[in-house]
Amino acid sequence: MRNKVIAGNWKMNKVLSEADQFADSVTASLPNDDNAEAIVCAPFPFLPSLVEKAKGSDLKIGAQNMHFEESGAFTGEVSPVMLKDLGVTHVVIGHSERREHFAETDETVNQKVHAAFNHDLTPIVCVGETLEQREANETMNHIENQVQKGLQGLSDEQVSSTIIAYEPIWAIGTGRTASSEEANEVCTQIRNIVQDITSENVAEKVVIQYGGSVKPANIDELLSQSDIDGALVGGASLEPASFLQLVEAGTK
Numbered sequence: 293m294r295n296k297v298i299a300g301n302w303k304m305n306k307v308l309s310e311a312d313q314f315a316d317s318v319t320a321s322l323p324n325d326d327n328a329e330a331i332v333c334a335p336f337p338f339l340p341s342l343v344e345k346a347k348g349s350d351l352k353i354g355a356q357n358m359h360f361e362e363s364g365a366f367t368g369e370v371s372p373v374m375l376k377d378l379g380v381t382h383v384v385i386g387h388s389e390r391r392e393h394f395a396e397t398d399e400t401v402n403q404k405v406h407a408a409f410n411h412d413l414t415p416i417v418c419v420g421e422t423l424e425q426r427e428a429n430e431t432m433n434h435i436e437n438q439v440q441k442g443l444q445g446l447s448d449e450q451v452s453s454t455i456i457a458y459e460p461i462w463a464i465g466t467g468r469t470a471s472s473e474e475a476n477e478v479c480t481q482i483r484n485i486v487q488d489i490t491s492e493n494v495a496e497k498v499v500i501q502y503g504g505s506v507k508p509a510n511i512d513e514l515l516s517q518s519d520i521d522g523a524l525v526g527g528a529s530l531e532p533a534s535f536l537q538l539v540e541a542g543t544k
């Protein structure tokens with residue numbers, strides 16, 4: 293059975309003192325359950341402090357992006373070497389907001405995924421369709437393209453350790469969640485694509501999250517679906533009580 297993986301994506305929110313308070317509160321109350329994993333993906337300035345505060349607890353700390361090069365003349369960027377050195381374990385790659393506002397492509401996503409594995413970081417690779425694509429019945433083709441290109445050139449072992457987050461863009465921050473059946477249909481398709489490019493064994497292992505207006509009120513139904521193994525959560529991951537309820541749902 294696959295673990296349930298609940299990852300908070302704080303996006304560009306909080307200041308350091310608020311991040312620290314969150315960590316103090318959450319690390320003290322996380323459910324002690326090996327089947328549910330809790331990750332917080334925070335802005336870069338908070339990472340050293342969060343890693344320190346999470347030590348000795350089950351909370352893992354992730355970044356929301358990184359460059360694919362190890363170092364060099366890339367003003368304003370952060371490298372996988374820097375993240376690994378801090379003790380970060382996960383990194384979100386190819387979030388739709390980065391694809392939209394920062395010109396990320398399937399090619400740069402693929403470079404970043406390789407860089408993550410080269411530095412022993414677990415990538416959370418985001419895929420998802422726009423409303424226009426869904427209405428034009430292009431969802432499955434689009435997702436297939438993103439998954440194939442994003443995972444290109446990885447070994448089977450690397451694919452099985454990748455976390456794939458299906459986030460329909462029209463459901464992000466809108467309060468409009470995909471129905472659990474709609475979400476599961478695409479997650480099943482993602483697992484089938486993984487099977488096509490690797491093997492049934494790898495497809496059975498890969499963790500597929502749903503993201504888009506997930507909250508305590510709807511997570512149980514989403515996690516009860518056959519191919520949804522967790523959630524990538526924005527707004528509802530910002531408050532300790534809400535984040536803890538989401539992680540608790542992963543233990544059921």
Ligand SMILES: O=C[C@H](O)COP(=O)(O)O
Pocket residue numbers: 301387459463464465466467503504505506524525526527528
């Ligand atoms: O990465 C998280 C997603 O963009 C979902 O954000 P949201 O939960 O605020 O809709």
